[in-house]
Amino acid sequence: MKAEIITIGDELLIGQVIDTNSAWMAEQLNLAGIRVAQITSISDHREHILTTLKEATGRADVILMTGGLGPTRDDITKKTLSEFFNTPLVFNQESFDNVDRIFRMRGYSMTLLNRAQAEVPENCTPLLNVNGTAPGMWFEENGKIYVSMPGVPFEMKALMEEQVLPRLKAFSSGSIVHRTILTQGVGESFLAAKIEAWESALPPYIKLAYLPQPGIVRLRLTASGSDRTMLETEISRQTGELYALIGEHIFGEGEDTLEQVIGRLLKQHEYTLATAESCTGGYIAHLITGIAGSSAYFKGSVVAYSNEIKENTLGVAPRTLEKYGAVSEETVFEMAAGIIRQFGVNCAIAVSGIAGPDGGTAEKPVGTTWICVLTPKGAETRKFTFGEHRGRNIRRAALAALDMLRKQLTQIRE
Numbered sequence: 001m002k003a004e005i006i007t008i009g010d011e012l013l014i015g016q017v018i019d020t021n022s023a024w025m026a027e028q029l030n031l032a033g034i035r036v037a038q039i040t041s042i043s044d045h046r047e048h049i050l051t052t053l054k055e056a057t058g059r060a061d062v063i064l065m066t067g068g069l070g071p072t073r074d075d076i077t078k079k080t081l082s083e084f085f086n087t088p089l090v091f092n093q094e095s096f097d098n099v100d101r102i103f104r105m106r107g108y109s110m111t112l113l114n115r116a117q118a119e120v121p122e123n124c125t126p127l128l129n130v131n132g133t134a135p136g137m138w139f140e141e142n143g144k145i146y147v148s149m150p151g152v153p154f155e156m157k158a159l160m161e162e163q164v165l166p167r168l169k170a171f172s173s174g175s176i177v178h179r180t181i182l183t184q185g186v187g188e189s190f191l192a193a194k195i196e197a198w199e200s201a202l203p204p205y206i207k208l209a210y211l212p213q214p215g216i217v218r219l220r221l222t223a224s225g226s227d228r229t230m231l232e233t234e235i236s237r238q239t240g241e242l243y244a245l246i247g248e249h250i251f252g253e254g255e256d257t258l259e260q261v262i263g264r265l266l267k268q269h270e271y272t273l274a275t276a277e278s279c280t281g282g283y284i285a286h287l288i289t290g291i292a293g294s295s296a297y298f299k300g301s302v303v304a305y306s307n308e309i310k311e312n313t314l315g316v317a318p319r320t321l322e323k324y325g326a327v328s329e330e331t332v333f334e335m336a337a338g339i340i341r342q343f344g345v346n347c348a349i350a351v352s353g354i355a356g357p358d359g360g361t362a363e364k365p366v367g368t369t370w371i372c373v374l375t376p377k378g379a380e381t382r383k384f385t386f387g388e389h390r391g392r393n394i395r396r397a398a399l400a401a402l403d404m405l406r407k408q409l410t411q412i413r414e
Contacts, residue, residue, distance in 0.1 A: 001172045002037040003029050004060035006052055008067035008077055009151060012041045021066045021156055032165055033174040034062065035224065044068045049080045057144055062168060067151030069117075069134035077148060078137070082121040085139065089119040092126050095135045102133055127163045131155045136163065145171065175228035179235045180211075181219040181242060182256055183249040184403040188212045191219070195245050198238075205231075206238060214392045215399035251406055258402040259287040265409040266297035271346040271375070273405075275301040276314055276335040278326065279353035279369060284398045299343045304335060314338030327352050327364055329381045332372035340374060347409075348374045349401045356390045369397045373404045377412050380404060 005025050011017040019041055026036045037060050042048045044067070056063045068077030082089050096118035103110045117133050120126050127136030127147075132155040139146040147164055149156045183191060188210050192199075199208055205225050211218035221238060223231040243250060252261050266273055275284045285301035288294050302313055307326055310316040315338040316331055324330045335350035353369030360366035367386040372379065384400055386393045 001034050001062060001174060002060045003034050003062040003064060004037055004056040005039045006056060006063065006065045007039075007041045007151070008044050008049065008065060009041075010043050012067075013043055021151065021153055024153075024157065025064060025066075025160065028160060028165060029064075029168075030176050030178070032169050033172050033176050033228075034168060035174075035176060044076060046076055046080050046083070049077065050084055053081075053084050053146075061143075062145045062171075063147070064164070065146070065148045066156050069148065069150045078120065081124075081137065081139070081146075081148060085121055085123050085141065087121045087123045090122045092118050092120050092135070094128060095120065095126050098128055098130065098135070099133045127159055129155055129159060131158050138164070138167065173226055175225060175231055177223045177228065177231040177235050179221045179239055180254050181221070181239065181250055182252045182254075183217045183219065183246065184215060184251050184258060184399055186217065186246075186249045188217050191217055191246065191249070195242065198241055198245060202238065203234065206234065215396040248407075251403060257287075258399055258406065259291050261406055262288065262402055262409070263291050263294055263297060265406065266347070269346075269409060269412060271409070272297050272299050272343075273347045273349070274299045274339045274343040274345045276339040276348065276350040277301060277303050278305055278310070278335075278351060279355045280351050280394050280398050280401075281305065283394050284349060284351065284401055287398060287402070299345050302339060302342070310335060313342070315341065325364070327354055327368055327370055329370055329372075329383065332370045333379060333381055336372040336374045336379070346376055347405065348372075349405055350374075351397055351401055353384075353386075353393070353397055355393045355397075356388050367393050369393070369400075371397065371401045371404060373401065373408055375405070375408045375412065377408050380408060 005022045007019050007022050012019050022039045026039065029036055040052055042052050099114055099117055100110060114133060120135060120137055124137040124139050127138055129135050129150065132150055132152060134150045136159045137148045149159050202208060206221060206223045209220045211220055221235055223235050225231050251258055277284055282301055282303045288298050304310045304314055307321050311318055314335050316334040320330050320334055332350040332352050336348040339348045339350065350372045351369065354360050354364060354366050356366035366388050369384045369386060370381060372381045382404065386396045
């Protein structure tokens with residue numbers, strides 16, 4: 001079963017309101033085994049709505065709409081639906097009682113415009129909206145399902161969860177299973193080459209998508225079919241093969257983050273961590289402390305942006321800075337050693353680099369970054385050259401540092 005989502009409102013098209021409805025609806029439909037074929041945002045004009053509905057009817061089995069329902073004269077979806085289905089608007093007592101209840105509860109008097117909200121196209125099944133005055137509407141015509149809901153997110157979500165999804169599940173016999181594998185420190189093209197043979201051998205009902213972002217590539221496996229148990233079994237088998245091919249680059253699955261994984265490993269080993277950051281400006285510490293309970297293993301950070309702080313607070317030798325520079329293997333090693341002395345921790349991350357957009361040289365271009373990780377297993381330093389975009393360089397440096405620590409901690413046995 002294929003679905004199409006239509007969001008209605010000029011405010012969406014001018015960027016005044018961000019469309020979060022369609023993303024949430026698409027996720028819920030996928031979980032129900034219904035594939036979303038298209039998402040469309042349109043203006044609240046009669047001709048645009050009619051044209052889009054006609055086109056969607058040719059593409060999808062289920063058409064879900066949000067927006068354009070309310071007491072004001074510019075909310076025209078209901079009238080346009082009545083025209084589309086060639087059916088009159090009729091008064092619905094249950095919807096009227098709901099509007100009346102809400103107004104009495106709020107201490108307001110009902111207007112004629114509010115009373116008109118109890119009118120619905122004659123061929124629809126009204127969906128009672130206990131959170132608002134505009135009812136949802138369910139239509140079935142020529143084997144297609146059409147659902148219209150308010151655009152207010154909490155009203156739409158309640159209608160979807162309590163009434164729309166249970167009805168749709170009765171029509172859908174399919175299942176969709178997703179599994180997302182998270183990789184760090186390796187490019188999309190490298191991954192594609194590494195797993196090319198495996199990807200080519202995937203069964204036709206399993207699709208692979210590459211979802212890159214700075215420093216991370218997500219690999220999403222999607223299996224579609226009628227037997228959910230078989231799909232889950234095959235997805236697990238294919239995931240096992242993927243781990244065998246690129247396991248060293250995989251740090252988690254689903255909604256995992258590197259900082260979450262680091263936290264679990266530090267707690268498992270009963271280790272503590274501190275960071276000494278130059279070019280990342282405290283961003284690594286920010287990521288780590290974004291995790292609830294991180295105070296159990298994270299002790300603090302020094303943002304050693306200047307050489308003075310590197311020397312006086314972290315104990316980097318002036319000769320080291322003079323001979324090798326702030327962006328060097330020697331400097332980050334001494335920064336890491338210094339933060340361990342200062343904070344009395346088991347593990348340390350130190351980062352120094354040229355985030356950009358200026359400050360680079362021929363020998364050390366913008367994006368050059370040195371990272372040192374110290375753990376009970378030992379020290380590791382690595383040089384990276386990320387690029388010319390300051391924000392992406394900071395993000396990629398932080399993720400690279402966390403992944404270096406993850407790999408070290410993973411190799412330590414109890």
